[in-house]
Amino acid sequence: MEKVFSHPKSLRNVSTHYCAGCGHGIAHRLIAEIVDELGIRERVIGVAPVGCAVIAYDYWDFDCSEAAHGRALAVATGIKRVRPQNIVFTYQGDGDLAAIGTNETIHAANRGENVTVIFINNAVYGMTGGQMAPTTLLGQKTTTTPLGREIKLHGYPLKISEMLALLPAVKYIERVSLHSPPEIIKAKEAIKLAFQNQIDNIGFSLVEILSPCPTYWDMPPKKALDWIKEVMMKEFPIGRIK
Amino acid sequence: MAKIIIDREKCKGCLLCVSFCPKGLISVDKDLNRRGVKPVKFSPRPVLRSPQGEGGSFSKGGCLGCAMCAIICPDCCIEVYK
Ligand code: SF4
Ligand code: SF4
Numbered sequence: 001m002e003k004v005f006s007h008p009k010s011l012r013n014v015s016t017h018y019c020a021g022c023g024h025g026i027a028h029r030l031i032a033e034i035v036d037e038l039g040i041r042e043r044v045i046g047v048a049p050v051g052c053a054v055i056a057y058d059y060w061d062f063d064c065s066e067a068a069h070g071r072a073l074a075v076a077t078g079i080k081r082v083r084p085q086n087i088v089f090t091y092q093g094d095g096d097l098a099a100i101g102t103n104e105t106i107h108a109a110n111r112g113e114n115v116t117v118i119f120i121n122n123a124v125y126g127m128t129g130g131q132m133a134p135t136t137l138l139g140q141k142t143t144t145t146p147l148g149r150e151i152k153l154h155g156y157p158l159k160i161s162e163m164l165a166l167l168p169a170v171k172y173i174e175r176v177s178l179h180s181p182p183e184i185i186k187a188k189e190a191i192k193l194a195f196q197n198q199i200d201n202i203g204f205s206l207v208e209i210l211s212p213c214p215t216y217w218d219m220p221p222k223k224a225l226d227w228i229k230e231v232m233m234k235e236f237p238i239g240r241i242k
Numbered sequence: 243m244a245k246i247i248i249d250r251e252k253c254k255g256c257l258l259c260v261s262f263c264p265k266g267l268i269s270v271d272k273d274l275n276r277r278g279v280k281p282v283k284f285s286p287r288p289v290l291r292s293p294q295g296e297g298g299s300f301s302k303g304g305c306l307g308c309a310m311c312a313i314i315c316p317d318c319c320i321e322v323y324k
Contacts, residue, residue, distance in 0.1 A: 001245070005312040005322035016317065020279070021256035025316030181262060181313040214256075221256040 008032040010041050012061050021221025023178045023211030024052060027120060028059050030188045031091070034195055035062060044087045045079055047072045051093035052126040070101025073108035076115045087198055089116035094135040095125045098160040105160065109204050112169025116194045117206040119161070121175075122213040123232060130216030134158035137235050142216065157235055161208045165242040172197050172205040173241040178212065179228040183238075210236055244307025244324040246284050252319045253281035259311035259320060266290030267305055281319075 007013055011032035018024050035044050041062050048056040050069035057064035067075040072090035080088040090097075097105050097119050108115070124142055125131040131144040135157050139148040149157075165173050172194060176187035187209060194205035210232055212224035219227060248259075248268075253275060259282060260268045266288040275281045286304050307324030 001323040003321060004244075004307055004324045005309040005320070007318050007321070011318060013318075015252050015277075018316065020254035020316075021258060022316055025318065026314070029318050181310045184313050221258050222261045225258070 008036045010035040010061050012059055014059065016059055017055065018052065019213075019215045021212060021214040021224060022052070023122065023209070023213070024056075024120065026178050026184060027091075027118065027187075027209055027211060028053075028056060030184070030191055031089075031118065032060060034188065034192045035060075037192070038195060038199070040087050040195070040199070043085065044089070045083070047076045047079070047088065047090040049090070049092040049096040050127075051096050053091055053093060053120065054127065056091055070096050070099070071104050072096065072101065073113070073115070073117065074104045077108050077111070077113050080113060080115050084114075087116070087195065089118060089195070089198075091118045091120070093120045093126070094122065094133045095128075098134040098158050102160070106164070106167075109164045109170050109206070110167050112167075112171070112203045114198055114201060114203050115205075116198050117204075118191065118194070119206055119208045120211045121208050121236065122211045122216075123157075124213050124216045126213055126216055134160070135236070137232065141218075159236070161206065161241050164206060169204060170206070170242060171203040173208070174206075175208040175210065175236060175238045175241060177210040177228055177233060177238050179210070179225040179233075208236075210238065243286070244305040244322065245286065246305060246311060246323070247321045248282060248284055249319040250281040250283070251275050251277070252317050253277075253279070254317055255279035255281055256316065257282065258314045258316070260290070262310045262314045264308065264310060265303065265305060268311060 046064040132142045174190040177183045197205040214221045214224040269289045271283045309322045312320040
């Protein structure tokens with residue numbers, strides 16, 4: 001009998017602090033598998049965000065840096081410019097990338113930094129207690145929108161990937177989802193392309209991942225996956241954006 | 243025939259693997275693990291009568307080695323052998 005699926009080398013065999021059914025674990029594993037497959041474990045440098053994934057560097061078994069909240073792309077810019085031989089990626093949530101870090105995100109994209117961005121969109125602030133995020137859906141209940149997000153009071157869900165796609169220096173943007181094994185396989189292909197683009201010096205590449213947060217969506221894990229497919233993907237359609 | 247090995251101490255009991263196994267081979271263990279949750283266990287023969295996830299009904303037979311369970315597991319608890 002042959003082992004056909006096991007733990008990637010670039011992922012430490014430890015228990016994560018994530019809630020049961022949280023999509024971060026799947027996204028971490030996909031990145032680790034890709035780092036192994038591309039043979040870049042000695043060259044890759046990850047930049048961890050502030051948010052639920054703040055200690056992602058404890059889970060990946062390769063070099064990482066931490067960044068102040070929202071500043072991951074500024075830190076990644078610095079690392080990549082000083083060490084262009086390294087493969088630099090940021091791993092950021094919606095609050096990090098699309099709220100406090102909007103400035104850094106837009107300008108790094110506009111400068112066309114040759115880095116890879118993994119953007120986890122779970123439509124909520126997880127670490128701080130389930131508050132509304134820029135990507136929270138209309139009508140979605142969070143701890144700061146107990147009656148649901150309203151256009152008049154809170155504005156529309158922010159489609160930052162579509163906004164970034166307008167910038168000429170941005171080379172690749174795709175939105176993927178983790179709601180089923182086939183979609184996870186497609187998500188992996190997109191992430192791999194975003195890394196390959198950097199290796200080939202193509203330029204700024206971003207993958208937005210629709211990822212479940214069963215805890216702050218107040219749903220069992222399987223229902224959270226169904227919610228992505230039935231509700232979230234209507235607002236955030238998956239597929240190649242640029 | 244294929245099989246899977248589940249790391250019962252790492253398992254958080256999210257039950258996603260139970261929902262996606264097309265053969266109904268994964269079910270909840272009766273004993274708690276060290277985390278204090280009931281992990282899942284693998285049986286070479288189907289233990290569930292109707293599917294929890296997508297799709298119609300279970301086809302007969304044992305593990306396919308399809309790795310649906312391992313791909314969906316957020317905690318990388320499952321190894322697949324074929
Ligand atoms: S490999 Fe496929 S058939 Fe075997 S237990 Fe996992 S999901 Fe079920
Ligand atoms: S998907 Fe993983 S963590 Fe969830 S119940 Fe199955 S083995 Fe446990």
